[in-house]
Amino acid sequence: MLAAILKHLPDIDTPVLVEDIARRVGITDIRDMTEEGAISGLLVDGANATGIISCSAALSAPRRRFAIAHQLGHFLLKTERDDGPCTARDLSENRRDTPHRKQEAQANRFAAGLLMPKPLMAASLDSLGKPAIAHVAQLAAHYGVTIEAAASRYVDVTPSACAILFIKNSVVHYARASRAFPAMAIHRGDPAPPSVLSDKIDQPTAWIAVEARDWLILSRDVRSPKVSMQLIAKKNGLHLVMLSINAAAERRADEEDEKYATERPSFGRGADRR
Structure with missing residues (x-):
């Protein structure tokens, strides 16, 4: 997935414009969220063709960028969560010993590869x-x-x-x-x-x-x-x-x-x- 994205962005530079990339692949809006304990979330349409990403308004700019890239990973890898928004622990997960941890680790790996090609x-x-x-x-x-x-x-x-x-x-x-x-x-x-x-x-x-x-x-x-x-x-x-x-x-x-x-x-x- 990352290889396909980077192939279409041969002139990609740093810092990577993650919000622009998200909108180019189907994310229609990126909103602030106020849910306590939540860092970011994803809402998709019935056909999984478009989505809306939400991020905590309290996040620093670097953490917000990573949270957006993380949710973009869920969106493109078709691993939409069914148990609520992602927490801070989810965005640092690298274990793969349960289905949930594996999904979060994959989204984190995607986010790192997108922001730091x-x-x-x-x-x-x-x-x-x-x-x-x-x-x-x-x-x-x-x-x-x-x-x-x-x-x-x-x-x-x-x-x-x-x-x-x-x-x-x-x-x-x-x-x-x-x-x-x-x-x-x-x-x-x-x-x-x-x-x-x-x-x-x-x-x-x-x-x-x-x-x-x-x-x-x-x-x-x-x-x-x-x-x-x-x-x-x-x-x-x-x-x-x-x-x-x-x-x-x-x-x-x-x-x-x-x-x-x-x-x-x-x-x-x-x-x-x-």
Whole structure:
């Protein structure tokens, strides 16, 4: 669906004009809503040919853009909800273990892909260079999205081995890793490792080495990779954390270990004693 839309918008630029796109594909109106606890909703006609999107009037501009894109995903993917408007939790859902969560995760994935098209995001990451936690805020401003949305799309698109976490008051609230990053041992609701500390507000720390087993699922007989951490502390007790692994250096280290194991002489009982 995203590929089809982008094919018809070869000159798409950032920030993506999501309301214009919505109206071009069948959304006839985008309204404010006042329903308590609701973020956005979708009302379609009987033939599913046209629709009306509603958004909470209290949303910031980046959250409103994402809410519109989320509902546009429901509209185009024909996953209209039958249990009321979407909540804030729905717009951050990435699990697929129930039909409801799967629908919301699909709509969120669509919204991220529309607001941060992969070709543009890949070019942005390439121009930014090596991973850095400050890049997340830069991308959020460039694409007109929230920090959370930019972080999620970052790890979806980057070829680097990295992970991004939001930690508030020493508890993990968000944790996403790129495809190249090892399986994480820390998830939403878990206490953060003690290494997550900074006394500089709104300033990224230098990269520091951290204990890999605090963050990753590792077998005891496997060499621990070298994990580096960079973070930005906020006034409200929030820490934006990036973990990074130099995949090329890890491959070289594995090759050296394998070479050493192959060439190491054996002096055990079964060794040749001639």
